[in-house]
Amino acid sequence: MNVRFRRVNQIFLAIMLCLMISSCKNEKKLDNSNAIATNEQFSDSLPWSQRLANSIMKRHPKAWQTENDSLPKWNYKIGLLLTSFERLFEQTGEDKYFDYIQEFGETLIDSSGTIYGYTKDSYNIDNINAGKILFKLYKTTNDQRYLQAMKTLRSQLEDHPRTPSNGLWHKKIYPNQMWLDGLYMGAPFYAQYNTTFEDGDRLDDIAHQFELIWKQTLDEETGLLFHAWDESKQMGWANKKDGKSPNFWSRSMGWYLMALVDVLDFYPENHPKRSVLINYLNQLSESLLAFQHTTGLWYQVTDKGEMEGNYLEASGSEMFCYAFAKGHEKGYLPEKFKSIAHKTFDGLLSEVVEVEADGEVHINNICKSAGLGGNPYRDGSFEYYISEPIVTDNLHGTGPFILAALALNR
Template sequence: MKRAITRTAQPFIFLLVSFFLFSFQIEKEGKVSKEKELTDSNTPLHLLQPDYPVPYGMVKKEEVKGVIDRVRDYLAAVTPTTVIDKTTQKEITDFSKVNANSLLKPGDFRLLSYEWGVTYSAMLAAGEITGDAKYTDYTKDRVKFIADLYPHFKALSEQKNALHSILHPGALDDAGALCAAFIKTQAVGSDADIRPIVDNFMTYIMEKEFRLNDGTLARNRPLKNTLWLDDLYMSVPAIVQMGKLTGETKYYDAAVKQIELFSKRMFNERNGLYMHGWVEDMDVHPEFHWARANGWALLTKVEVLSVLPKDHPGRPMVMDLLKKHIKGLAALQSGSGFWHQLLDKNDSYLETSATAIYAYCIAKSINEGWIDGLAHAPMTLLAWNAVATMVNNTGQVEGTCVGTGMAFDPAFYYHRPINKFAAHGYGPVIAAGAEVIRLLQNNDFEINDSSLQLLRK
């Protein structure tokens, strides 16, 4: 009986629901018709607010600081300075007792990676710009930890141990970024005995790394006599910092020479971009403009110009390359503020670490007076706003491409994974935020016809 009544009631229920929906639609349309329609004659349409995919407009120093503080606090919590026994997992407080069985206590990131060399440098820059000693202390504490361990692990001779990559570097990745950061740490007044590590790194960079016949730093992978654009950053900042540390001109000359050698093979003057890889034996050189590698190249030029003496004969060449590179990158920034994984391929994904590196480098170039702030400051703040959206509530950086080798087909780059534990994003985000704070401290901005503009002083 219940089933029969239900079937009988179905047409009635359908009609009732239809009636109410129809009545609601009539009421809604009546309200719309009574509202004032926006037209060209009654509304300044150019002032309507666009639907931006990331925050747009004025940027506040306090908000920028809040973002990088969140990143710093997260990193401080997940990168311990502790040595443990591999078997017992107990902490070793007396470093004279370390042995081949001793490990650095694992955290979310490795304290000895090149990515952490970038992070150490970024923390020092943030400390200088913001005046917040927590940033400076982060680097000083970890560099001292490594330096204090160094002689004890060195005494283990050739045994494989926790500091093997800095005792016996096997690639520029092991040496350059950390070396540059260690020299900078010494410059801010660290009481750690850093010089033995620095000298060991520089011996590898200057004397042991494979080179082409003309002296260009190179690798024999994936093919013989291969240039990796990444290696500019993995070597040159350390070399130029060694020039500052020692006052020896040979280091400045060597740094400039590497930029010249890499750029003549890998920089495309037409589009202002670098290819990722160059192989000596190739008849043609496929140009894959990987975003982060271009970031390393841009960051290298900024590092060199920050240290190179004003009267060095190589300075105009480096400055010219910097300006051409920024011009090429500026033309390819997406409407969301990010850059693409392959810079000139709009169907490749938007990537965080490269965007952060560009934001830092362009902001610093403005702050140093190397490029026109009127032209470049708005795009820089747009890039920062994009990057800030990728810092989650924990302080982790999202949207960063994982470590990437070299390829000669697009699919490899298009489909590289992204991961919040890709260490490459953290240093650049902190550096970008710090330099953007400096940009905001030095300049005033306004909104004109809804667009962000830097005010000429």
């Protein structure tokens, strides 16, 4: 009997402990429900750009931590995020956003201008993207480390391997391949450097990159662009007749559109290639409208929304939103794209944005990563694209959200 009594007593105490823990949890939630009124950095009176940026800074006090790495790294995704922070600083004038960028620059680039972890000989076009933040850092601080780092990245582009048709390889490990992603990674930095420190003599070469991949990835039936092109036609994912990859990936077209609206900042109005690039922006933007979901968003695999496993993906939709908004603001796109961009942003708020009780903001439904080839091998099939992990607050989705919010003044 004593044994049974002790057992019943233990069960009773366990139940009471669980109830107490549950009560504490509920009490904590209740306390947080009022925090939105007192925590000004997440206040719903702030623009969405600042609400998300402040949330990111709370979670990751240093920019290099946003990739959840134990050590700093030079990274295209952090470059994307800090590009959005730079625009945020320019619009708000709040030093904390510039300081966030500067701390990253000082951590990753030593006093001689050497970029920590960067290897030129890998000839990875992704490594160029973060270089865009160096222009503002150099202009503001006059710190020579940033100028030297920019020169290093510019020298990579000078030596970077090219396809027989003079297209920049995506990476040394992917010979004779161009991916839509690579246009965003390399072209805006290339154009800004060439017009800032040189005499603008490479704008034709930059436009050629857009023209070549447009010609080689365009699908005449849909007006969409396939993710990549292998000029050698040797890769398993490449069509043996034309070298095209087999599917449309929304984020890859998002990279291309963002590259267009950003690189056009550096083309004079009288440059003959400017109208060519604006025409590409209009054609692809118009073609994408046929595949926009009623929510305002786009599917991971753009043209296969009806297929099982496909989903409305945040980053590609955000990139389209930003490109439409900036394209309209600059006069490249017709009036209707302003309302389309707003519709997309409304869809982001309803479908992928999550706000905690204290106002902290998260972005859901982000494809973590996608590519072609490599090990394990990525074959570019529909099944491959929907198999990649779907994550929250990945930089592919946070940076473009801030850019879109800023472009729309939301």
